[in-house]
Amino acid sequence: MVPLNYYLVLSGVLFAIGTAGVFLRRNLITVLLSIEIMLNAVNLTFVAVGRYLGTVDGQIITFFVMTVAAAEAAVGLALVISLFRHRETLNPDAFTALKW
């Protein structure tokens, strides 16, 4: 059986990749994908720890997260389309109108 630590390390790596993607990528769709990676890293942790403790709580929470992630992806993509119609670009650095 694969030890818990492996799962946790994998999850940490995935989360780091997602975070780096959120900060570094210049495309809003990629940023959304990176957020999905971060969420799934967390899901992996939940499932692994749930299995390790022998409870189903982790799996239940994972289903919740997946539901919310689906809704978030729908809203996020709608926003992205709307923004693109305004500015013809998806670079987050272009959207700085909301300042002093």
Add this chain to the structure above:
Amino acid sequence: MLVLIPLLPFAGFVINAFVGRRLSKTVSGGLACLVMVAAFLVAAITGWTVISGGHAIEQTLFTWLPSGDLQIPFALRVDPLATVMILVVTGIGALIHVYSIGYMHEETDGEYARYFSYLNLFASFMLVLVLGANFPVMFIGWEGVGLCSYLLIGFWFRKKPAADAGKKAFVVNRIGDFGFILGMLLLFASFHTLDFQGVALAAAARAPETATFGLMTAATLLLFLGATGKSAQIPLYVWLPDAMEGPTPVSALIHAATMVTAGVYMIARNAVLFSHAPTTLAVVAGIGVATALMAGTIGLVQNDIKRVLAYSTVSQLGYMFLAMGMGAYAAGIFHLYTHAFFKALLFLGSGAVIHALAGEQDLRNMGGLKKALPVTYWTFLTGAIAIAGVPPLSGFFSKDEILFRTFTGTAVNGWNGRPLLWLIGIVTSLLTATYMFRLVFMAFHGERRHDAPAAPVRPEEEEPGAPVPPLPGPVYSDLPAVDRTHGATHASHAHEGAHLHDAPPSMAIPLIVLAIGSIVAGFIGVPHAIWGSNRIETFLDPSFEVSREAAATEPGAPLVDVPPAAEPHEDTGRELTLMAVSTGIAFAGIGIAMYFWLRNRAASDRMARRFAALHRLLLNKYYVDEIYDAAVVQPIRLLSTSGLWKGVDVGIIDGAVNGVGLSVGAGSRGLRRAQTGSVRTYAASLFLGVVLILGWYLWR
């Protein structure tokens, strides 16, 4: 029972103040008079009890201020002194209320009710002042009459001089009240009681102060400052002449007969205390006689009929303070009592003249009114004779008593200026007779001078007040327009008859009653020298000593003898001589007036021209108003404007408020740079924050 005396006028005030607007003049005026007459009856019954029983009546209503060892009951007390005062206040007050019915009948219903409500409120406060058994209760009345004085002087408040005069009276009185409060606090701090009898007992337990400035001297001087404010003495007399802007009955009631005597009453009420502070007594006498002389000289040249009477009042009050300062309390109160009659009479008489002449107040535009106004003339003449001091009218007895006491009393504190004081008193007496008869001759004798060239009037007399409609009446068309509201309201009334009308019954009856009073009021104080018994003095004296019963109940307080109020009667001869002198002086004054203003008018003008500088000085009232303005009003104004307003208020207070706003604004201008709008920056700072907080928990 006792509480009814002030409560009855107060009830009248409440009714007139709240529903008077909806009452007709007959009802509101009648009600006001009725409560005063009722109060007079109660006062008379009370007075009778005191006179026949010979001891004070006291009534404690409730404990007003229970606070530690400061226990102030709301207590009223009637002793002989208060008896005289309540009879004067309610009696003369009732007459003046009746007179007002006629005098104020031109006012609208609402104004009429407002007038009577103030008048009743005044009477109520005055009675509280007189009946109060301790300082705080007296102070209620003391402040209350000041308030009513303000309201009534400024009764025609749409007229600027009247509003200003009311304000001046209030402010000047406040200065005096400040002294009164301090004196009261000092007494409480040293004697631990504010009851008049308690204070008298505590004072009697000490020897009279020989130090120039001891505790009792300080307290009494502070109280005296209060008295100078209320009773119009130097240096706080300036409000009273201006107070003539009020309706004439108000001048008669408040500024002649009752309120202005409050200071005299207060000193008499604390006679024992004042007797133990000889320095204060000397000050009181000096101030009194100086005021008497100063006001008398000013009165000699004034041309406004009411102002002459106002200065005369100030002068007579000076006499009363002279008596107080001499320790002749009974003589002072006696003069207060007779003065109330003849000064109220004179004021009401002048009111009748003003009423008949459609608001004219300038003596130079009067003359020859004797035929047209017989009732007014004869009553006014009676008053003038009484105040001049011609025997056997009332003024003679009281004034003579004061002068006699001034001349013969013992030296105070080694200071013997009595002959000088007496001399000034006699000179003032001469002046009194002269200016009063100048008034009589200028107003009632000679020819009617309604087309006299209006000589340059002093600025405050020609204030453009309410616009006066041109008068079409045949007699009055050539009257110089007098900007008095009263004139305007009476003008229409006056030209209806096309001739001068004498006082209507509601005004004539009080005049006649007061004239009779002026003649006979003095007989209760006929001195022993001319086979009288001076009953008022015997009656009043217990009020000026520590009451025996009160002393007996406090075994710790030994009775130190108060300076004897009753003088030995061996010097009858001297008293008769002095009487002859003052009678002669009175006639001399009348003679002078007759020569200058009846026989030989040109001579008076010549005199005025010859002593032009002096004449101008007197006409301008020694420039005291101007001096006060320059010395007090302007510095305060300067301090307030450039110091307190532009400096403290604008600089510090506004500066602090605006400064807070400005610094917040400046800070925000700097901080808003952090709001870049870049989502990634926000996300980075969020991430950094999370890392930092987690790190803190992990590696703590």
